[in-house]
Amino acid sequence: MLKTYNNKAWLLVLPVVLCVAFSAIIPLMTVVNYSVQDILGPDQKVFVGTEWFQLVMRDPELHAALGRQVLFSAAVLAIQIPLGILLALALPATGWRSSLSLVLLAMPLLIPQNVVGTIWQIYGRGDIGLAGAALTKLGVNYNYTGNSMDAWLTVLVMDIWHWTPLIALLAFAGLRAIPEAYYQAARIDGASRFAVFRFIQLPKLRGVLLIGLLLRFMDSFMIYTEPFVLTGGGPGNATTFLSQYLTQKAVGQFDLGPAAAFSLIYFLIILLACFVFYSLLQNAGPAEKAPH
Amino acid sequence: MQLQLDGISKGLGADIHIYPLSLSLQAGKINVLLGQTRAGKTTLMRLMAGLDKPTGGRVLADGVDVTGVSVRRRNLAMVYQQFVNYPAFSVFENIASPLRLAGKIGEQEIRSRVEAVAEKLHIAHLLKRLPGELSGGQQQRTAMARALVKQAPLLLLDEPLVNLDYKLREELRAELKELFSNSNTTVVYATTEPQEALLLGGHTIVLDAGRLLQQGPTLEVFHHPANQRVAEVFSDPPMNLFPSTLRGQTREAHLASDIAIPLGAHLHGLAKANYTLGVRPSHVRLQPHSPVDYPLRCEVDLAEISGSDTYLHTRHGDINLVAQLAGVHELAPGSNVSLYINPAEVFAFDAQGQLAGSPQRSAA
Numbered sequence: 236m237l238k239t240y241n242n243k244a245w246l247l248v249l250p251v252v253l254c255v256a257f258s259a260i261i262p263l264m265t266v267v268n269y270s271v272q273d274i275l276g277p278d279q280k281v282f283v284g285t286e287w288f289q290l291v292m293r294d295p296e297l298h299a300a301l302g303r304q305v306l307f308s309a310a311v312l313a314i315q316i317p318l319g320i321l322l323a324l325a326l327p328a329t330g331w332r333s334s335l336s337l338v339l340l341a342m343p344l345l346i347p348q349n350v351v352g353t354i355w356q357i358y359g360r361g362d363i364g365l366a367g368a369a370l371t372k373l374g375v376n377y378n379y380t381g382n383s384m385d386a387w388l389t390v391l392v393m394d395i396w397h398w399t400p401l402i403a404l405l406a407f408a409g410l411r412a413i414p415e416a417y418y419q420a421a422r423i424d425g426a427s428r429f430a431v432f433r434f435i436q437l438p439k440l441r442g443v444l445l446i447g448l449l450l451r452f453m454d455s456f457m458i459y460t461e462p463f464v465l466t467g468g469g470p471g472n473a474t475t476f477l478s479q480y481l482t483q484k485a486v487g488q489f490d491l492g493p494a495a496a497f498s499l500i501y502f503l504i505i506l507l508a509c510f511v512f513y514s515l516l517q518n519a520g521p522a523e524k525a526p527h
Numbered sequence: 528m529q530l531q532l533d534g535i536s537k538g539l540g541a542d543i544h545i546y547p548l549s550l551s552l553q554a555g556k557i558n559v560l561l562g563q564t565r566a567g568k569t570t571l572m573r574l575m576a577g578l579d580k581p582t583g584g585r586v587l588a589d590g591v592d593v594t595g596v597s598v599r600r601r602n603l604a605m606v607y608q609q610f611v612n613y614p615a616f617s618v619f620e621n622i623a624s625p626l627r628l629a630g631k632i633g634e635q636e637i638r639s640r641v642e643a644v645a646e647k648l649h650i651a652h653l654l655k656r657l658p659g660e661l662s663g664g665q666q667q668r669t670a671m672a673r674a675l676v677k678q679a680p681l682l683l684l685d686e687p688l689v690n691l692d693y694k695l696r697e698e699l700r701a702e703l704k705e706l707f708s709n710s711n712t713t714v715v716y717a718t719t720e721p722q723e724a725l726l727l728g729g730h731t732i733v734l735d736a737g738r739l740l741q742q743g744p745t746l747e748v749f750h751h752p753a754n755q756r757v758a759e760v761f762s763d764p765p766m767n768l769f770p771s772t773l774r775g776q777t778r779e780a781h782l783a784s785d786i787a788i789p790l791g792a793h794l795h796g797l798a799k800a801n802y803t804l805g806v807r808p809s810h811v812r813l814q815p816h817s818p819v820d821y822p823l824r825c826e827v828d829l830a831e832i833s834g835s836d837t838y839l840h841t842r843h844g845d846i847n848l849v850a851q852l853a854g855v856h857e858l859a860p861g862s863n864v865s866l867y868i869n870p871a872e873v874f875a876f877d878a879q880g881q882l883a884g885s886p887q888r889s890a891a
Contacts, residue, residue, distance in 0.1 A: 416607040419578055425599045425628050438615035 269495035287496035297497065299472065300480040303387075304456060307476060310391055311398075311455040316448060318395070319402025320440070324432070326407055337407070340400045348397075352464025355393040359465075379466060383473035390462045390474050394455065402447045409443035410436060445516045449509055456505055477501060528588055528680035528713045529554040530575060535584030537570055544570045547584060548739040550732060552715065557707055557729030559745060560717040563760060566734040568717040572683050575715060577601050588681075603681040604674035608689050610666035612658040618645070618669050619654040625677040644676045647706065664695035675706065682707075684716045688723070693834065700726060721761045725749060733757050750888055755880040758805050764838055764849050766805045766874070773799050780804055780875075783844055788821050791871040794884040802883060805874035808838070811850035812867045820867040823848065830858045841866065 270288070273281045291297055322340070327333045343351070359379050361367040370377040379389040413436065421431045459478035462468065468475035468483075475483075481501065485494035530552045537545040545567050552558045560568045573579040574586065577598040585594045593601060604625070612621045622641045626632045645651040648668045658666050667687060674682055688696045704727055707714045716727060724731050724745055731745040733752075740760075741753040752758035759765045771780040771788075778795060779787040780802065788804070790797070815822070825841035825848055832838075832855055839850040839858065850866055858864060875884040 414609050414611070416609045416611045420605065420607065420611045422578065422598050423576065423603060423605050424625050430628075434613045434615060438613070 266495045266498050269491050270499055273492055283492065287492040288500070291493050291497045291500065294493075296472070297480060300475055300477050303473075303475070304477045307387075307391065307458070308452060308455045311394055312448065312451060314391075314395055315399045315402050315451055316444065319399050319447065320406050320444075322399065322403035323406035323410055324436075326403070328411070337404070340403055342400075343397050344400050344404075346397070348460035349464050351393065351397050352461040355389065355396075355461075356465050359389050381470055383470055386466045386470055386473050390458075390465060393461055393465065394458065397461070398451060398454065402444075402451065405443045405447045406440055409440040413439050441516070445513070448516070449512060452512060453505060453509065456508070529590065530681060530713060531587040531590075532571075532575070533585040533587060535571075535574055535581045535586065537567075537574060537579065538582045543737055545574070545581075545737045549584075550739060550742055552713055553730045554713050555711045557704070557714045557716060557727050559724040559727055559729060559731045560715060560734060561719075561721065561724045561731050561760060562717075562734035563719055565736070566760075567737040568734055569685055570737075571734065572605075572685055572715060572717055575681070576603055576605060576683055601681075602677075602679045603683065604677045604679040605683040606667075606670050606674045606685065606687045608686045610658070610663060610670055610690070612666060612669050612673070614658055616657070617654065618650060618656050618658070618661070621658065621669055622654075622672045622676050625673060629677075640676055641672075644672045647675075648672045648702075664691055664699065667691060667699070671706075678710070678712070680712060682712045682714045684714070686717055686719065689719075703727060721749070721763045724761070731761075733760055735760060751882060751885045752874070753882055755803060755805070755876045758874060758876070758882075762807055764808045764851060766807055767811065767848050768876075769804045769806075769846055770801065771804050772801050773797055782846060786823065786843070786846075788868065788873070789819070789870050791869075791873055791886065793871070793887055794873065794875050797875060797883060801878055803876045803880070805876060806848075806868055806872065808849045808851035810869065810872040811839075811848060812869075813850075813852060813856070813864065815867045816869050817871075819871070820869050822865045822867055825864055825866050827858045827860055827862050827864060829860055830856060839864075839866075 271282060271284060273283050273286075275281065326336050326340070346354070358364045359367045359377075361371045361378055367377060367379075376382075377385055379386045417435050417439075418431065421435060426434070457478055458476055459482070462474045462476060463479060466474045468479045481494060481497055484490045484497065532548065532550050534547050534549050535545065536543070536547040560571065562568050570579070574581050577586070577593065577596055580595050585592055587593065588601070612618075613624060616624065619641055622645060623637050626637045626640065641654075642651065645654060648671060650665060650668045650672060653661060653665060653669075658669060661669065667690075671684075671687065674684075688699055691699065700723060703716075707727075714729075716723070718724060728745050730742065731748045732742040733740040733748060735756050741748055741757050748757065749761055752761055755768065759768075769782045771782045773780055773790075778790045780790055780794075781787050782804070812820075823843055825843045828840040828842055830837055830839050835854065837852045837854065837856040839852055839856065841848050841850065841864065848866060872886050874882070874886065877883045
């Protein structure tokens with residue numbers, strides 16, 4: 236077969252290549268560079284090969300942070316996705332009630348992360364915080380600065396408060412896209428409310444839920460600001476997630492080599508997990524594919 | 528099932544969707560609801576199904592008042608414009624779903640009924656697929672199979688072919704009559720296309736802007752439209768209409784100062800007055816059909832080729848004339864043609880728009 240080659244075509248991709256180079260590839264290469272060298276001073280560096288990688292892979296503190304992180308993300312997904320769907324189903328579909336609920340629901344999404352952290356820090360305080368004081372009054376021994384479990388739960392509840400609306404909004408939009416005829420057909424068939432959800436709404440929501448799941452996974456896996464403001468990673472290491480651990484290494488202890496090596500691993504974990512989620516959900520049933 | 532609507536009406540706030548109307552459907556036959564978009568076809572169907580409650584009037588099924596009875600407790604099936612199937616079910620499970628939900632039907636019987644109806648609709652080889660993997664035509668066939676398998680006494684079809692492309696529509700349309708013929712189901716079929724009504728035959732109910740204009744055997748309505756509006760709705764492209772005046776004993780209708788069409792025998796009894804004359808586009812020809820054909824010199828505005836027909840839009844002075852010609856005709860805009868009208872094929876409507884005379888069946 237004859238093919239025509241025209242090298243001018245490369246010029247057309249050049250702007251994109253330059254953009255991606257400056258925004259992603261060059262900064263990433265700096266990290267790659269650090270991860271294989273020991274920087275001793277401004278002009279002194281030693282090539283160390285995979286030494287930093289081996290070091291971080293054997294680091295028990297990192298293992299613990301990773302465990303906490305996986306548990307946290309799993310809890311976030313397990314709670315926020317079903318809760319978001321439930322909220323979307325409960326929202327009024329039309330009229331001013333619908334608009335009002337959507338605006339109210341979207342509020343937390345508009346608040347910056349550090350402000351969210353601050354709000355909950357005050358909210359949870361046992362002396363002046365509304366939630367903390369109420370719990371204390373009820374006889375619950377709640378103290379997020381002292382008790383690891385309380386701290387962990389507070390971060391989780393804060394994240395649910397902050398981000399469940401995103402899932403709810405996505406699911407709400409997905410529900411509105413289902414033609415009325417489907418519901419009519421189900422009524423004529425005599426299908427129950429649950430059957431309508433299970434066999435019409437849920438399959439039709441697959442596309443938007445996949446996007447929601449990926450967004451929430453990536454975001455929760457990289458969570459930093461909120462726990463940093465709320466608990467600073469404590470008490471002990473109870474709420475030190477991967478990002479914070481990384482920051483401690485890089486900025487706190489100035490261990491640039493191991494931090495760079497770990498950054499790369501961290502990036503690969505997220506990439507791999509997203510790929511796995513995406514493939515699993517895409518292959519689970521080809522009926523309703525996510526829009527590409 | 529003998530379905531009867533008794534003085535039924537539907538309004539939403541100040542909007543009236545259906546003005547009070549009464550009609551009784553032909554039991555076990557095909558009933559076509561013909562009307563342009565927004566005529567109230569879907570609204571009327573929803574009332575028949577019990578999906579909506581009428582503002583006034585009653586719905587009677589076999590003489591029993593079922594107004595306000597939930598659709599869940601009525602036995603009927605419906606097919607929509609959109610291809611409505613359960614997205615996560617295979618074609619087999621989709622077709623089986625109404626039987627499963629009804630309960631009390633053995634697996635063996637479900638299987639045989641699903642397979643029989645799938646065979647009829649030519650989707651037997653697709654039973655294991657999911658709706659998302661099918662073409663539009665196959666999805667609609669699946670939806671129809673779901674409706675047919677139920678063997679409900681009432682089957683409602685709301686413009687089921689409108690979202691299919693031309694070829695598929697023709698194909699499925701040809702099979703429809705056959706599908707509905709050998710059952711005791713009362714079929715209601717809503718459509719905007721006169722062609723579909725004629726093909727399905729049966730009984731036709733013409734709706735326009737929420738009002739019932741005419742009902743009767745399909746051919747009867749086609750050949751004797753009660754008024755001008757029915758004639759327009761039941762003709763595609765719409766019937767050519769010309770205001771005219773009948774004068775003297777000349778038995779001629781004056782359309783303009785230079786046109787006087789001789790009247791056919793069926794219009795000889797008309798009194799002197801103003802009438803609107805109507806000619807179907809398919810009755811306007813390029814060659815004379817009989818010696819009495821009246822030639823009209825026209826200027827071509829546009830020759831629109833649709834399928835194997837040509838729609839010729841022409842003009843003579845203030846008069847617009849559309850001709851539906853078989854085959855492809857390439858006529859340049861601005862060129863002049865002679866078009867022939869057979870006086871025996873002319874309809875006449877009086878000043879109120881009511882039918883004053885229609886052609887003999889054989890001529891039409």
